[in-house]
Amino acid sequence: MTQAFDIVVLGGGTGGYIAAIRAAQLGKSVAIVERDKLGGTCLHRGCIPSKALLRSAEVYATMLESERYGIQAESVRLHFPGVQARKQGIVEQMHKGIQFLMKKHNIQVVYGNGRLLSPSIFSPRTGSVSVEQEDGEIVTLVPEKLIIATGSRPKSLPGLETDGHAIWNSDDALGMEELPQSIVIVGGGVIGVEWASMLNDFGVQVTVVEYSDRLLPAEDSDISRELERLLRKRGVQVITDARLLTETVQKEEGAVKLQIERKGELQQLQADKMMVCVGREANVEDIGLHNTDVKITNGFIQVNEFMQTAESHIYAIGDVSGGLQLAHVAGHEGIMAVEHSAGQTPRPFPHHEVPRCVYTRPEVASIGWTERQAVDRGYEVKIGRVPFAAVGKAVVYGESDGFVKVIADKKTNDILGVHMIGPHATDFISEAALAQVLDATPWEVGQTIHPHPTLSEALGEAMLAVDGGSFAI
Template identity: 55%
Template sequence: MPIEVDIAIIGGGPGGYTAAVRAAQAGRSVVIIERDKLGGTCLHRGCIPSKSLLRSAEVYATIGEAAAYGVTIPEGKISVNWNTVLQRKNSIVDQLFRGLQALMKQHRIEVLNGNARIIGPSIFSPRSGAIAVELADGESETVVPKNVIIATGSRPRRLDGLAYDGVNIATSDEALDWPSRPSSILIIGGGVIGVEWASMLSDFGTEVTIIETADRLLPTEDKDMGAELAKALRKRGVKIITSASLQTAGCKVSDTGVQAEVITKGETLSLNAERMLVSVGRQGNVENLGLENTDVKSDKGFVLVNPITLQSGESHIYAIGDCIGGIQLAHAAMHEASVAIDHLLGRKISRTADRDIPRCIYSRPEAASIGWTEADAKAQGFPIRTAKLPFRILGKALVYGEVEGFAKVVADSASGDLLGVHLVGAHATELIAEASLAKLLDAVPWEVGRTIHPHPTLSEAMQEVMLALDGGASHG
């Protein structure tokens, strides 16, 4: 007998399980169909495991600087046990995975482990949307839902012509399980993932080279952010080659590692490293879903949806998260899940624009942003004013010994509206939440500046930079 439910969700990542819980809380029956493990890329191959590695690297780097804090390490010897680093990462992932499984049971959400394929009108349903599920144990099921939510996520985009083997040449998926730390590495791509891996591996002592096609790191973020992180990474010995094109045909793997050819500013460089990490963006998982049996359309590897309601070409089929493109972040998928569920339940909806979803980089120092960059605000025709204050003016930053970075605000000089906030510095990924709240409440900079911030804290950076717009900063 087919499984009849109110909502079937294809994909059990952050978007999928958030949608499932919200629907179940509203009294709807829900099935999640997940081909791998509940938690998706974020839990198993992205957000959580990578941040665990970054934390281990940060601790190692901090211990290496202990003498500056008056702490002496006996004989001055510290080392990294890579197996323990991986075990800690896996333990964290396993704990969260078990927590998700318990959450599904708590809300009586059925999880089917298998591959889902949407079928057209049939004996099961007069309209498309029934789902044939090939279970992991070889059996099959048919799910007949009233509504479908596609939340299949994404995977690392690969460059044609490279001989990926998961070790010598790998994406971030495989690199998370490398059995050893590379002595040297070429990172192809200077976006968020590339910068995080460069920071982490350089802290562990790896010789790192970043190769980026744009003229700077983090080309989609504010120019000042990319420049500040480039300065910090170069200070730690990371080599950064911008305006560069990797010649995939010239990449070779030998017993000594990877040899690559890069063209930059008319010059051909021959580079060598033990391994290569390719981080050039992500593409949606939209293949083999049976979309051709429906009026759901895709373009360039992403499902097309109504930007407000997140409905596809079939009003009862929604799509959320990485598989629709846009800003590919776990918390964006969670927000979209809430929007989709609210819409199909007939509730009032309000989808936040991609630019107003916080964007975080968990490097050392951290970076975070929300809203318009200075350049984009100008391009949109806003009459802007900006303020920028260095973290080094903060007493807490000096106490922590983490003085790199700045806080920058972009505002509309005519209306006074807050357009964008850009942070580089210790705990920037936590501090950006205040800017996110300010955007939600439509607060103007002086209101944030008038808010009392405790002293000494890093949060004072937000207060001071907002006051600086009107020349009122206490420390600027």
């Protein structure tokens, strides 16, 4: 069976289904090829289920400390099967929502393994997509434009494969039926520290091993230091500047033993489980790229500023294209790719204008350059910094750790970066993102009236503090 479409999207994750919806809004005929479930990694193995678990962990931690708020709660117990059931219910609810959107926009969803085919008599210019369905039937889709949105998967360490039992990746951890007593997390990036924070709140003894000299090495160093301090305060063991010796990993009697090397010395670690969080790699295998002129560099598909590959009718978006591996980035890239393929002129967005969020306790959120990045690029910077302890709402919440840091250019007064660690930081980083899009100055954001008492006052005060005008410090 052969069907023709204006646009075919290979992959139904966040980037893929948003691209499909945008194409339908522009009046295009659209099909999505999905080998598993619509929503992809974000909905089923990433953003949504992990944040559901993090929320349960946060509530549990708050209830254990309820006396701080004048509330005596006896016999607070964690029922982990209930936590997992809530997580799965949220995922299923969101999944149904995406399925509804596909029907609403008349987008055809074809389930199966899709592979790109070379041009033929049926598709002499663009080639086609062969979809092998579960029952063995082959469906051929002929697109005018093709968007590859096949996403990514957890990366393994050379010589160390995860087994889903003693050694986990983030996918495995989401499906755990019971909590371990202890765990070693290899990797102190975003995924690693989120799991460390969550499992610590659930009562697990957590050790984080990070190869870099600090946690969250892509974030501002002040943020990294504060997060490490707060995790240590909660009892998380953090070991930075350390290298895992994969050949030493042993699984025996319900435990994992391993050695790390730090500053020339060996250290033995042992825990019930080990979790590997060392990044993600693109799903570029077995999708027929060898039948095209699409180029791959360092495991990712090469694209231009409009997400266009070496073949002008083929686009690649999201994790598979090698940019920031964030769901909201994939969605915006999908919109941009569709609009460009339709002859419009979308605005390419530089990656330093993308808000980044880490859902630890407290949360981390940032946009723009770190202080080091700004200095390395030749900027003469001025800094505004306000602690959440100076903000009434944070004190009322009982979550006054952390701060907001604003980096600005001394010469032009442009905002170069905003970095936050504190309660609900991910909820108001968008104000800083809007400020960058509008090219606002710290003074302009500071002059914007922030209601009192709110957590957003911390951002407004930090903007004023750039020029010494804060009323909070």
